[in-house]
Amino acid sequence: MRISMGKMVLWSGAALGAMVLAASTAQAQEAPTAATIKAADARAAATVKAMKPEEKTILxxxxxxxxxxMGNVVIPKDAVPGAGYIAGIDRLGVPALKETDASLGVSYVMGLRKDGATALPSGVLQAATWNPExxxxxxxMIGGEARAKGFNVLLAGxxxxxxxxxxxxxxxxxxEDPLLSGMLVGAAIRGIQSNHIISTIKHFALNGQETGRKYVxxxxxxxxxxxxxxxxxxxxxxQGQPLSVMCAYNRVGGQNACxxxxxxxxVLKKDWGWKGFVMSDWGAVPGVEAAINGLDQQSGAELDKGLFFxxxxxxxxxxxxxxxxxxxNMNQRVxxxxxxxxxxxxxxxxxEKIDFAAHAKVAEETAKQGIxxxxxxxxxxxxxxxAKSIAVIGGYADGGVLSGGGSSQVQGEGGAVYSIPLSGTGVWAGLIGQNYHRSSPLKAITAQAPQAKVTYRDxxxxxDAVEKAKQAEVAVxxxxxxxxEGLDVPDLHLPQGQDELIAAVAAANPNTIVVLETGGPVVMPWLPKVxxxxxxxxxxxxxxxAIASVLFGDTNPSGRLPITFPAxxxxxxxxxxxxSDWVEPNFAGDPTSGSDILxxxxxxxxxxxxxxWFxxxxxxxxxxxxxxxSYTSFQSSGLSVKGLTATFTVKNTGQRDGDEVAQLYLTTRNGEVKQRLVGFARVSxxxxxxxxxxxxIDPRLLADWKNGLWTSPKGTYSFALGKDAETLGEKVSITLPAKSWKE
Structure with missing residues (x-):
């Protein structure tokens, strides 16, 4: 059910709870609200009063x-192999916390549990849907799978x-945008927490690189x-009311984020009045003083230099x-x-039994909307x-599709179809290996064009690739x-000579199509040739x-970039x-040369x-x-902005059904360039x-933070409808009064 409220066109979480395919026998519930949390806080205070002194460091x-x-770690009998375990207090009816990574599904943890889970597409693909629903x-879906596997905390968000x-x-x-990111992560957290499990939001805050991540x-x-x-x-x-915040590895203003x-x-507890608990990232606690500085729980303590809490x-x-x-207070928050x-x-x-076939459809629909x-x-x-002949080339497309590495790695039953070690030995090397999901683009393309001769070269x-491309009508x-996780890429070129591969194939076949499976932006020196x-x-x-569905038009592509691709x-x-000039990155993030501060x-x-910035x-x-x-065309027109409400009309002016992502930008404030996305809606x-x-429009997007207040000056604010951040259409200017307010 689509409704209009708040800061943009939102989606009713309550209505969707009944629509989402349940991952377990438990009924999806309404996610915790501010009122729920207030009542829980009062109950928690009473429990703290009943705790014995020796019980107060259990949680x-x-x-x-x-x-x-990594040493002598005693694993409790009721623990589930995963990211973390915090013992409960049986006397008070407090359950143990059983934690698993991550935002993209229940982590595979290198196959140590001998099971699989449904892998959502990458977070950046999910954001490319511009669709909170x-x-x-x-x-x-992933919250339900976590619950079905015995976890009650998902390290997502x-x-x-x-x-x-x-x-x-x-x-x-x-x-890269606070409105888009905040609205989408809030929706994901609501979905996760509708399963009677805790979701985090992470990594708090300003966690922008993996190079030297523990000391930058x-x-x-x-x-x-x-x-x-x-x-x-x-x-x-x-939007999401997450019950936990995970702090980051990096330092901010000279102090560890945890x-x-x-x-x-x-910020978090006083200004924002947030009532949940702050858990550390694994191996991010510098000492016991972190408790006074706001940390409530030491996670994966064996990765720290000591057990401080x-x-x-x-x-x-x-x-x-x-x-x-x-x-x-630490106990009360947990x-x-x-x-x-x-x-x-x-x-x-x-x-509990998981309907993997049904959940795969959730992942597939996400991919279709975000390509x-x-x-x-x-x-x-x-x-x-x-089509009579199609040459499919590269990317391990005969076997599967790429996934990102690290703690968020998810794999289905049976694990990866291809697994390529990155480097090194031991468990951490396995954690950042290059793995492919068992979903073959080659097979899907062949199924879409049953009359065509479809060939593959790696x-x-x-x-060899050029020769095969010459023989086909189309080369994909x-x-x-x-x-x-653990490594940054040194530049934005495709690795392993793939730029040269594309250029050569494009020279051999005038109908060359490139499918990118990337973790983020890449440069494209071959772009004019394809x-x-x-x-x-x-x-x-x-x-x-999902890729084949887009290539053959069963799905009209409607994804929009949530990040800028620089030239x-x-x-x-x-x-x-x-x-990057003096640090040799490693998964643990410890310095290997130079100063201990970056x-x-x-x-x-x-x-x-x-x-x-652009x-x-x-x-x-x-x-x-x-x-x-898109395979069709859209027009947005009739923009009117009155106060903080904008209205306009979106029309499909083409020949195919499809989704448009309507975008509204602040462009200038009192004549100064100040571009901000202030609203969006995905419209079918x-x-x-x-x-x-x-x-x-959220007034914070029009304002500056000054002297502890949000402040927007009196003056002229100009807005524009945008096909994207650079292609701006109809514009409107309005005059707004000066305003200042607290968080």
Missing amino acids: THGIMPMDLG ILYNGGA GVNLMRDPRNGRTFEYLS DIKISEAAAKESDLLAFKIGIE SNDFLLNK ADKLADKAKADPKWAARLD LTAIYAAGIDKFPAKGG VLLKNEGGVLPLMKT GRYIT VFVTQFTT KAVVEAWYPGARGGE STDQLPRPKLDG HADYDIEGSDVGYR ARKGQKALFPFGYGL LKAGESKPVSLT
Whole structure:
């Protein structure tokens, strides 16, 4: 059910709860609300009063319940192999917390559980749908699978803004824009928490690169942070009501993010009034003082230099009333999350049957909505199902589709169809291996064109690929850019000679189509030589079928870029990745050379992240934020802005049914360039159909953060409808009064 409310066209989580395919026998419930959390907080306070002193450090630390060869870790009998385990308190009816990664599904943990799960497409593909409903559905599905496997905490909700496209975790996150990211992550969290389990939102905050991730110090003004990354978190918390926040590895203003009084105490708990608990990232706790600075729970303590939140914390509480009060508050926050989620009343017992076939359809629909058509010269797409010959080249397209590496890695039953070690030995090397889901684009293409001669070459030998391309009517080249947690990519070119492969095939076949499976933006030196480009990202459990559906027109491509594709790294605020010249990255993130502090200056762009930076600098991107083509055409017109409400009409002016993503931008304020996405709506339209759209503009997007207040000056505010951030259409200017307000 679509309704208009709040800051944009939203989707009713309650109505969708009945629509989402349940992952277990448990009925999907309404996700926790602010009222639910308030009541849970009062109940938690009563439980804390009943706790014995020796019980007060049970909920404040946990382990990784897996044998990773990292020392003598005793794994409790009731633990489920996964990311974390925090013991419960049986006497008080407090259940243990059983945690699993991540935003894209229940983590495969290198196959240690000997099971599989449904892999959603990458976060950036999900964001390319610009559709909160699809994020809710995916969240409800993976939350249900987590519950069915016996977990009650899902370490999901990645919402860090893309400040550098080389970041190895770009694929996990959503976008470069705080409104888009916040609205989408909030929908995903609501879906996850509708299963009586806790979701995090992460990584708090300003976690923008993997190079030196445990010791890079982020320099940014409070105003710039509030107007960008922190705003994304704030909107996500408002929309999703996550019961836990996971803090980040990096430092902010010289302090570890997991021991950062400004971030955790002042912003999150005081200014925002958030009632849940802050868990650490694994191995991110510098010492017991992190508790006073706002951290509530030490996760995976064996990865830290010591167990700080057990005896050391208890000793502090015995000696100092301030520490005793803080310890009570830590427990109250963890208990609030447990009670608000209903973990104690609706325990996740595990062992429930999962309908993987039904859930694969959720993943496939997500992929179909998030695949972006970047180029379609001469209408070469959609392909005709009567094609006589098609050459499929490269990308392991005969076997599967690529997925990103690290803790978010999800694989189905049986594991990856192809698994390629990145480097090194041991368990961490396995965690960042290059893995492919069992969804073959080659098979899906063959099924779409049963009369065609479909051939495949892996692309290792360009001469062989060129010869096969010459023999076919159409050449479809699959290329990959593998990215992973723990490593950044050094540049934005396709690796392993794939740029040269595309150029050679395009020279041999005038109807060359490129399908990109990437974790983020890439440059395209071959772009003028090919007829079509499809950005498929990491498309998940049914990615092959989704790609074929778009190529042959069963799905009208409606994805829009949630991140800017720069023409080169020279256009970035930091053309050279901070630390890449002297740091040899590794998964643990420990320094291997040079100083133990690495500085990244985010004040260069401040709050002007992504398309905002390009607008400020007057630069043209290779493909701008919001960009995406379709097999039909749309027109948005009749823009009217009154106060903070914008209305206009969207019409499908083409011959095919399809979805348009309507985009509304602030362009200038009192004549100064200040581009901001202030509203969006994904609208489904039949050929020739028109629909009205109404958007409510969040006033924070028009304002600056000054002296502890949101402040918008009196003056002229200009707005424009956009096909994307660079292609702006109808414009309207209005006069607004000066205004200041608190968080």
